[in-house]
Amino acid sequence: xxxxxxxxxxxxxxxPILRGIDLEVGAGEVHAVMGPNxxxxxxxxQLLAGREVYTVTRGEVTxxxxxxxxxxxxxxxxxxxxxxxxxxIELPGIANSYFLKAAxxxxxxxxxxxxxxxxxxxxxxxxxxxxxxLREDFLHRSVxxxxxxxxxxxxxxxxxxxxxxxxxxxxxxDSGLDVDxxxxxxxxxxxxxxxxxxxxxxxxxxxxLDYIVPDKTHVLAGxxxxxxxxxxxxREVEERGxxxxxxxxxxxxxxxxxxx
Amino acid sequence: MxxxxxxxxxxxxGEYKWGFVTDIESDVAPAGLSExxxxxxSAKKNEPEFMLEWRLKAFRAWLKMAAEEGEPDWAHxxxxxxxxxxxxxxxxPKKKDGPKSLDEVDPELLATxxxxxxxxxxxxxxxGVAVDAVFDSVSVATTFKEKLAxxxxxxxxxxxxxxxxxxLVRKYLGSVVPVxxxxxxxxxxxxxxxGSFCYIPPGVRCPMELSTYFRINTANTGQFxxxxxxxxxxxxxxxxxxxxxxxxxxxxxxxxxxxxxxxERAQIKYSTVQNWYPGDKEGRGGIYNFVTKRxxxxxAHSKISWTQVETGSSITWKYPSVILQGDDSVGEFYSVAVxxxxxxADTGTKMLHIGKNTxxxxxxxxxxxxxxxxxxxxxxYVAPGAEGARNYSQCDSLLIGDKCGAxxxxxxxxxxPTSQVEHEASTSRIGEDQIFYCRQRGLTQEDxxxxxxxxxxKQVFRELPMEFAVEAQKLLSVTLEGAVG
Numbered sequence: 001x002x003x004x005x006x007x008x009x010x011x012x013x014x015x016p017i018l019r020g021i022d023l024e025v026g027a028g029e030v031h032a033v034m035g036p037n038x039x040x041x042x043x044x045x046q047l048l049a050g051r052e053v054y055t056v057t058r059g060e061v062t063x064x065x066x067x068x069x070x071x072x073x074x075x076x077x078x079x080x081x082x083x084x085x086x087x088x089i090e091l092p093g094i095a096n097s098y099f100l101k102a103a104x105x106x107x108x109x110x111x112x113x114x115x116x117x118x119x120x121x122x123x124x125x126x127x128x129x130x131x132x133x134l135r136e137d138f139l140h141r142s143v144x145x146x147x148x149x150x151x152x153x154x155x156x157x158x159x160x161x162x163x164x165x166x167x168x169x170x171x172x173x174d175s176g177l178d179v180d181x182x183x184x185x186x187x188x189x190x191x192x193x194x195x196x197x198x199x200x201x202x203x204x205x206x207x208x209l210d211y212i213v214p215d216k217t218h219v220l221a222g223x224x225x226x227x228x229x230x231x232x233x234x235r236e237v238e239e240r241g242x243x244x245x246x247x248x249x250x251x252x253x254x255x256x257x258x259x260x
Numbered sequence: 261m262x263x264x265x266x267x268x269x270x271x272x273x274g275e276y277k278w279g280f281v282t283d284i285e286s287d288v289a290p291a292g293l294s295e296x297x298x299x300x301x302s303a304k305k306n307e308p309e310f311m312l313e314w315r316l317k318a319f320r321a322w323l324k325m326a327a328e329e330g331e332p333d334w335a336h337x338x339x340x341x342x343x344x345x346x347x348x349x350x351x352x353p354k355k356k357d358g359p360k361s362l363d364e365v366d367p368e369l370l371a372t373x374x375x376x377x378x379x380x381x382x383x384x385x386x387x388g389v390a391v392d393a394v395f396d397s398v399s400v401a402t403t404f405k406e407k408l409a410x411x412x413x414x415x416x417x418x419x420x421x422x423x424x425x426x427x428l429v430r431k432y433l434g435s436v437v438p439v440x441x442x443x444x445x446x447x448x449x450x451x452x453x454x455g456s457f458c459y460i461p462p463g464v465r466c467p468m469e470l471s472t473y474f475r476i477n478t479a480n481t482g483q484f485x486x487x488x489x490x491x492x493x494x495x496x497x498x499x500x501x502x503x504x505x506x507x508x509x510x511x512x513x514x515x516x517x518x519x520x521x522x523x524e525r526a527q528i529k530y531s532t533v534q535n536w537y538p539g540d541k542e543g544r545g546g547i548y549n550f551v552t553k554r555x556x557x558x559x560a561h562s563k564i565s566w567t568q569v570e571t572g573s574s575i576t577w578k579y580p581s582v583i584l585q586g587d588d589s590v591g592e593f594y595s596v597a598v599x600x601x602x603x604x605a606d607t608g609t610k611m612l613h614i615g616k617n618t619x620x621x622x623x624x625x626x627x628x629x630x631x632x633x634x635x636x637x638x639x640x641y642v643a644p645g646a647e648g649a650r651n652y653s654q655c656d657s658l659l660i661g662d663k664c665g666a667x668x669x670x671x672x673x674x675x676x677p678t679s680q681v682e683h684e685a686s687t688s689r690i691g692e693d694q695i696f697y698c699r700q701r702g703l704t705q706e707d708x709x710x711x712x713x714x715x716x717x718k719q720v721f722r723e724l725p726m727e728f729a730v731e732a733q734k735l736l737s738v739t740l741e742g743a744v745g
Contacts, residue, residue, distance in 0.1 A: 049700050077702040089697035093715030102711065103701035110702070142715070159701065 002027045002198045003048075003068075003167055008059035010047055017043045019223035020059070025167070028195040032209055032234055033202045035220035036242045041202045042086060044220070045171040049083035050076045063167065077103075078110035082165030084156040086172040091143035096155070097125065099143045104162050128161040132188040149176035150185075157188040168192070169200045174208035186211030206238035221246035289350035295319065298450055301350050305419055305453070308426055318439035318449030325443050332443055335606035336635040336667055337575050339548060342513055349451045349484070413466050413497075414459040418486050421457035428459055432490050436519040436556045436583070444515040444550040444577075448484045452517070455486035460495035460526075469725055471500040485516040491526035493559065498529040500728055512537075514573075515550045524559025524586065529567070531724050533732050535739075536572035538603050546574025546603070553580035557589030557615075565592040566609065567723045569732040571739040574603055579637065581610035584618035584646075591620040594720040596732070598739050599632025599664070608638035608669075613649035613679070622653040625717050628664035629740055635667040640681055642674040649679040657687040658716050660709070660740065710737035 001024050008021040017040050025031050035041050047054045048061065050073025061068040063081060071079065091099060104124075105115040116124065125139060132154040144152050153173055160168050170189065174182055189212050193199065201212055209217070209231065217233040218225045219242065227233065227245050237245070289297055298319055302312040331341065408415050414425060421429050439449045460466050491497050514536065520528050530553075539546025549572075555564035566580035582591030593609035611620035626634040634657065642649045657666035668685050690712055698708030714721070714733050721729045 051696055072699070073696060074699040074702055074704050077700050083700050085697065085700075089691070089693050091694060091697070091712060091715055093718040094711055099698075099701070099711065102703060102707065103698075106702035106704075106707070163701065 001025070001062075002064055003200075004062045005048075006060050008044075008047075008061060009057045010043065010054045011057055012043070012054050016057075017054070017223055018047070021220075021223070021225060023218065023225060025198045025200060027166070027198055028193075029216065030193065030199045030201065030212065030214045032212075032214035032217040032231075033200060033220055033225075034204065034206070034217060034234060034237055034242075036246065037204065039220045039246075040223040041204075041220055042171055045083060045086075045169050045200075045202050048076075048169060049073060049081065074106075077163075078107050080107075080164075080166035082160050082163055082168045084153075084160060084168065084170040084173050086175060088144045088147075088152040088156055090145045090147075092145050094143050095140055096143050097121070097139040100125070100159060100162055103159070107163055125162065129158055131161055131191050132157050133184050134158055150178070150181035153177055153181070153185055154188070157185055157192075161188065161192055164197075166196065167198045167200070169202065171202045172204065173201070174203055174205060182208065183211060206234045209234040219245050289348050291348045292345045293319075293347070293349060293451065297349055301451060301453060304350060305422070307422055310426075310430055311422060314434065314439065315450050318446050319451075321440035322443065322446035322450055325440070325446060329443075335577050335637070336633065336669075337577060337604040337606050339575055339604075342548070344447075347513060350453055407467070411464050411467060412461040413464060414457065415470055416457055418452070418455040418457050418488070421488070425457070425459070428490065429457070429488070432488055432519070432521055433486075434519075436521060436554045437517050437552050442552060445517050445552040448486065448515045448517045448552070452484040452486040455488075455516070457487075458489040458497065458499065460491045460497045462493040462495060462523075464492075464495050466495070466497040469498045469500055471502070483512070483514045483516070485514075487516070487518040488521075489519070489528060489530070490521045491523060491528050491562075493523045494525045495523070496527045498725065499531070500725060501530070501532045502535075502728070502731070513548050513550070516552070518551070518553040518580075520555030520564055522555065522557050522559065522562035522564050522589075525561045526559060527563045527565075528555060529565045530555070530580070531728055532566075532568040532570075533724075533728055533735065534568065534570045534572050534576070535735055537574075538572050538601065538739075539574040541601050547572065548575045549573035549578065550575075551578040553578065554583065554610075555581070555591070556583045557586050557591060557618075559589070560586040560615070561588045562586050563590040563592075565590075565594075565723070567592075567594040567720065568596070568607075569717075569720070569724070569728075569735065570595070570597040570605060570607060571735050573605075576603075576605040576607055578607045579609055581612065582620065583612045583614065584620065584649075585614045586618075587615040588617045589615055590618070592723075593620075593622045593624070593638075594723045595624045596627070596717045596720045596736075597625070597634055597636075598627045598736060599629070599634045600739055601630040601632065603630075604633045606635040606637055608636045610639040610641070611651055613640075613642045613646040613651070613676075616646060617648040617650075618646055619650040620652075622651070622655075623719050624653075624655045625720055626655070626657045626666050627660065627713060627716070627736075627740070628657070628666050629660035630664060632664045633667070634665065635669060637669040637671075639671040639673065640683075642676050642679045642681065644675045646676050647678050649676060651679075651681045653681075653683045655683075655685045656716070657685075658713065659687065659689045706737070706741060709740055713737075713740060 003025040005021050005023040008018050010018040033041055043054060056069055063079060068076060101121045108115055126136065134154055144155060173185060177185060186208060201214060213231050217229050217231060219227045289300055295316060298315050302315055437445050440446055458470060489499060520530060522528050536547035536549060557564055564582045568580060570576050580593060584591050591611050595607065597605045597607050599605050608624060609622055622638060624636045626636055628634040636655045640651045655668050659666060666687055670683055672681055674681055694712055695705060695708045698711060699705060713736055721732055724732060
């Protein structure tokens, strides 16, 4: 099992957010984690990626058999864990190409591969940019600075393609995307599906899952996985909302309100 | 100021007047400052009478300033008063006769340069850079002189210039920074022992980038370098200055003066990477860097450009300035100043618009980490006659951690209504989210900081010659090591 989460409890500033998560994701699988706002989806994503603001109070997480929680964030990345950010961060003055080449080579060194030189990098980058429909001049722009919402998300998937992670966690990759951009991004992700790579898609809405069809779907509520199923569970959520699972109605963010 | 008064008292008391015997064979002058010491330095360097007179004039001006006001105290820096009588104002290398080539240079000296990453000969040849290495006040090696001489460029130590080109020295020395300009410039003028001199004749584009590595070595020897660069009509020169210094326990004073003169259509590009010892983590033992750098765009369509990367010294007090006297002349100032631990920097520029249609650009990037204090202090002055003058200033500060400080003191004095002056400023902090983003892509914390800082400084780095830009980036990473805990 590539990722194994057992009884994970975590809090921020003394406030419990995750209250006992159990989840197993194998290589080659695509899992969707859905849930209403405040259910702990993003916390789970950020915690797995190594963000230090969260305190794990109980439980364990292993990544390919290694204790993930003991690794610093950069080591997790080099070990092959990738997080596509819900809100990608701007790095003014740093060219995309420069940033990504540094990242790719950090990962390659860790895997015992030779570093890419400028030419190899450019060849690889050109090929991968096509996956998400980005133009080459994009490489010379500062990382995420002045990017539209769609460009930022496409950039995340482009980075994923370049870094070739073993586990990719996509945190609300669909938010802020119009239908066309959504399709492009989803196609990019689908092209990266492979037998030795796992993908965890975190989303509030089901629409992304029309394009990236998951093997398994989990519904997160109140810091716990309250239901798991196949791709059909996502469609059920789309039709009925979260209320029938979580026992509460939801209306604050435009989700269709289902009868409890 | 006690030390200044002390200096004056000593001279007035006559304690040194007859008591001090000039020993011309001595390699190190006894500590202290007096007219006799100045005569000693001048005699030691076999200077013509005009130089001695000029030094004495400066010394008297300094005594007056020391007695009346003391060290300038307007800068945003704190330090214990300097005892000018405890400083030795002259130290020569051990070897008696100056070496005629690199082969004659003390191998130990060369080894030190090696350690600093300056393999003089190789580097000079590989990089096509002529290096006039200043080591403890006296030049010990000069390369590429002949090649430069072919096109008529004079590039030599200041001492050599005094000996071989006294007419040029006499004409230009003090023409941009007068002896009584300020406390530290006056002190420098009185006691400077060496430095670099450069003259580019009319219409000549200097065939290589000129470079000097300054280095402080002997304990308790104040360094008073003097640099004078003159670009005659239509000439061009790019000059690089880089500095490092070894560890030291006592604070060391460094008060250099750099004067640039650009005649009609001439261009001078002056780049500095300064990395003197900044003191230990508690701020002990760093260099005091009180420098006066000023250029004069004397002729129409001339241009002077200062680019500096200041990462060292415990105190930096430095305002490379341009007097835009010729019509249509251009002044530029690009600066990165880093303060970490207990370092203090008060740096900036002065752009003095006097000629018509003169323009200036100021880009200042201040980085503060640890408990560092970083101030930008700049003056943009537009004289009544400076029709159509333009200035653009941008001052950005980057904070790392929450114990450091960034301050901006822009002074704008505009006396001509047709001029245009723009000022932009920003302050930002390296975000925890930025660092996390970089780390999530596999970069270590230190690589992440260095990446973000380099992005912040890019506008300035791209003004540096390629080699220097690479060095500057590395230097920045080293300086900020461990700054984000």
